Amino acid sequence: xxxxxxxxxxxxxxxxxxxxxxxxxxxxxxxxxxxxxxxxxxxxxxxxxxxxxxxxxxxxxxxxxxxxxxxxxxxxxxxxxxxxxxxxxxxxxxxxxxxxxxxxxxxxxxxxxxxxxxxxxxxxxxxxxxxxxxxxxxxxxxxxxxxxxxxxxxxxxxxxxxxxxxxxxxxxxxxxxxxxxxxxxxxxxxxxxxxxxxxxxxxxxxxxxxxxxxxxxxxxxxxxxxxxxxxxxxxxxxxxxxxxxxxxxxxxxxxxxxxxxxxxxxxxxxxxxxxxxxxxxxxxxxxxxxxxxxxxxxxx
Amino acid sequence: xxxxxxxxxxxxxxxxxxxxxxxxxxxxxxxxxxxxxxxxxxxxxxxxxxxxxxxxxxxxxxxxxxxxxxxxxxxxxxxxxxxxxxxxxxxxxxxxxxxxxxxxxxxxxxxxxxxxxxxxxxxxxxxxxxxxxxxxxxxxxxxxxxxxxxxxxxxxxxxxxxxxxxxxxxxxxxxxxxxxxxxxxxxxxxxxxxxxxxxxxxxxxxxxxxxxxxxxxxxxxxxxx
Numbered sequence: 001x002x003x004x005x006x007x008x009x010x011x012x013x014x015x016x017x018x019x020x021x022x023x024x025x026x027x028x029x030x031x032x033x034x035x036x037x038x039x040x041x042x043x044x045x046x047x048x049x050x051x052x053x054x055x056x057x058x059x060x061x062x063x064x065x066x067x068x069x070x071x072x073x074x075x076x077x078x079x080x081x082x083x084x085x086x087x088x089x090x091x092x093x094x095x096x097x098x099x100x101x102x103x104x105x106x107x108x109x110x111x112x113x114x115x116x117x118x119x120x121x122x123x124x125x126x127x128x129x130x131x132x133x134x135x136x137x138x139x140x141x142x143x144x145x146x147x148x149x150x151x152x153x154x155x156x157x158x159x160x161x162x163x164x165x166x167x168x169x170x171x172x173x174x175x176x177x178x179x180x181x182x183x184x185x186x187x188x189x190x191x192x193x194x195x196x197x198x199x200x201x202x203x204x205x206x207x208x209x210x211x212x213x214x215x216x217x218x219x220x221x222x223x224x225x226x227x228x229x230x231x232x233x234x235x236x237x238x239x240x241x242x243x244x245x246x247x248x249x250x251x252x253x254x255x256x257x258x259x260x261x262x263x264x265x266x267x268x269x270x271x272x273x274x275x276x277x278x279x280x281x282x283x284x285x286x287x288x289x290x291x292x293x294x295x296x297x298x299x300x
Numbered sequence: 301x302x303x304x305x306x307x308x309x310x311x312x313x314x315x316x317x318x319x320x321x322x323x324x325x326x327x328x329x330x331x332x333x334x335x336x337x338x339x340x341x342x343x344x345x346x347x348x349x350x351x352x353x354x355x356x357x358x359x360x361x362x363x364x365x366x367x368x369x370x371x372x373x374x375x376x377x378x379x380x381x382x383x384x385x386x387x388x389x390x391x392x393x394x395x396x397x398x399x400x401x402x403x404x405x406x407x408x409x410x411x412x413x414x415x416x417x418x419x420x421x422x423x424x425x426x427x428x429x430x431x432x433x434x435x436x437x438x439x440x441x442x443x444x445x446x447x448x449x450x451x452x453x454x455x456x457x458x459x460x461x462x463x464x465x466x467x468x469x470x471x472x473x474x475x476x477x478x479x480x481x482x483x484x485x486x487x488x489x490x491x492x493x494x495x496x497x498x499x500x501x502x503x504x505x506x507x508x509x510x511x512x513x514x515x516x517x518x519x520x521x522x523x524x525x
Contacts, residue, residue: 020401022392209388212350213449214378215405216371300350300373 020210021223024199028231031195035235035280036242038188042181042280043243043273044263049177050272051263056170063163065096067138069129073153081151082127088146089131094138101128188232188280189287196228196288200295211299221292225285232284236277244273301326301457301488302347307356309342316342318516319356324457324490329483329506331499332492333521334513340492341385343513344461347490348380349373361456378406381450381487383460387442389434395445396421396430402453417452424448424478440471447478457488464498472498480506 069089073081082100089098101109106125107116131138140158147154200207203224210220247264265272302324309317316339324330324347332340345351346358349365358365360376368376389398396417403413421427424444429437437445443463450458460479464472476498483489483506493499502508510521 019393019397020390020404022390205388206390209390210401210405211374212348212377212382212384212388213402213405214374214453216374219405300352 018223018226020206020220021199021203021227022206024202027195027199028227031192031228031231031284032235032238034191034195035188035232035284036239038184038191039236039239039276039280040243040246041239042184042276043240043247045177045180045184046273046276047247047263047265049174049181050265050269052170052173052177054266056167056174059163059170060167063159063166065133065135065137067131067133067156067158069131069147070155070157071127071129071151071153072155073127073151075124077153078127081153082129085129085147085151085154088143088150089129092138092143092146094134094136096132096134098129098131101130185279185283189283192228192232192284193287193291196224196291197295199228200224200291204295204299207296208299211296217293217296220296221289224292225288228288229281229285233277233281236280240273240276244270301361302490303357303359304346304353305357305359307346307353307358309339309346309351310354315354315516317346317513317518320513320516320518321356322511322518324488326456326488327483327486328488329480329502329508330490331502331508331510332490332513333494333496333499333510336494338513339516340494340513341461343518344382344459344490344492347457347459348377348382378402378453379455379457381453381455381458383443383446383450383458383463385461385465387434387446389442389445391434394431394433395426395437398434399445399449399452402449406453413452420448420452425474439466440468440474443467443471443475444478447475451482451487455487457490458482460489460491460493462493463491464493464495469497473501476502 069085071078071081071085086098086100089095106128109128110125140156144156147156207220244265250264302322304320304322307317307320307322308315320343322343332343334340342351346353347360349360349368352358352365361379363372363376365373390401393401399420400413400417403409418427421430424447426441426445426448429441429445432441434442434445443466447458447460447463450460458479463475463479467475472495479489479491480502499508499510503510512519512521
């Protein structure tokens with residue numbers, strides 16, 4: 001709360017503190033540009049982080065409740081084992097639905113590798129059963145044991161093998177997005193600290209003169225902190241606005257949308273980028289305040 | 301008001317001041333003279349805490365300066381008006397804003413002090429130069445403006461470091477008259493100068509002690525002035 005109190009006091013400003021620092025066109029533009037560029041990148045890092053979070057959740061939820069049973073049996077036993085397996089599934093707790101895939105569906109599964117005109121009569125494809133589990137899930141060990149007895153050619157696959165790495169990859173991407181946001185904040189702080197230090201060093205005579213006429217450190221620091229905070233706020237607001245427009249203009253995610261087309265914000269998430277200018281100004285406030293008091297300690 | 305007891309000031313391996321004792325009583329007028337580099341400016345800087353003594357005790361308004369924190373130093377400086385040798389103006393601000401700076405930094409509203417500011421500008425003869433930037437002022441105007449800024453907070457002590465260093469004799473006398481007026485208003489004055497003619501002109505009008513500083517020691521000057 002103390003920080004917000006200081007920030008409020010800072011933004012309220014005083015006419016004296018505003019005027020004591022000479023206008024500096026170049027560093028002002030540099031700070032605004034830096035804040036704008038960083039905010040623009042932060043919007044994309046945030047979008048990436050949110051998109052991967054959605055992706056991980058979607059993959060995790062969608063794949064967690066589905067499983068397949070493949071029946072690799074001699075042709076004369078395939079139909080019998082299929083029927084037996086379906087019968088087992090009907091009486092297994094935790095199975096919401098189960099159905100055998102028809103020839104068209106099985107052909108479609110192989111289409112990405114063999115093309116659309118796959119002759120099923122020339123190539124034996126195992127029978128497939130698609131299973132949707134209930135929220136409670138199924139006793140996998142028990143189901144496998146029953147299948148082994150009723151349909152020895154049935155192989156239960158709950159997608160764990162390839163679901164886990166996908167979800168892990170999405171989680172890593174989300175962490176990378178968050179790490180990017182942290183790095184962008186740190187880089188913004190570093191650049192604003194450097195710009196503030198340059199401005200403070202260039203105005204060391206002004207600072208010394210103010211101290212000699214009785215200015216408190218807080219008065220002098222406020223003049224610089226206010227200036228850099230407002231520059232960071234205006235630059236970040238500009239960069240955030242441009243970033244949000246750019247994200248909005250990305251191709252929309254369709255039914256078959258892949259990873260990149262799902263990068264945009266959705267719903268209330270559109271409000272999250274609006275915190276970027278606020279965070280940038282807080283970062284600038286802290287960075288300039290640190291630099292100002294460090295410089296002031298060198299004066300009497 | 302300001303008391304130095306066996307104060308020494310050293311820099312690097314050299315000692316500029318050694319065992320200096322001085323007491324500035326309320327309403328007194330002191331001149332500090334001596335050759336260039338003798339330590340006149342250093343002694344003044346000690347009096348407004350731009351420098352701190354290497355040894356001895358320095359008290360300002362009854363407070364040992366070594367016990368003051370930075371905020372206390374700043375608040376104490378508001379009670380001491382200083383005319384710096386180089387004036388210490390902010391070149392981007394017009395004269396009126398420069399004069400009002402001590403009001404701004406102490407949190408007083410310069411707009412409510414506008415009448416005082418106008419009178420002060422007239423007192424130093426700079427009413428017509430209110431909007432000029434410091435680099436546009438002549439040497440004499442800068443010194444008078446520096447004096448105006450030094451007294452805008454109605455300080456109890458006024459310290460002036462070579463206030464007539466860059467001005468002609470006529471302007472020197474005018475500045476001297478302003479300092480004498482301030483002393484008659486009850487302010488304690490300490491002027492560092494190497495201009496003996498200025499000191500003689502002052503002694504004809506005001507009771508002033510003349511201190512000579514040389515080779516690190518402070519002595520009371522005699523009638524040889």
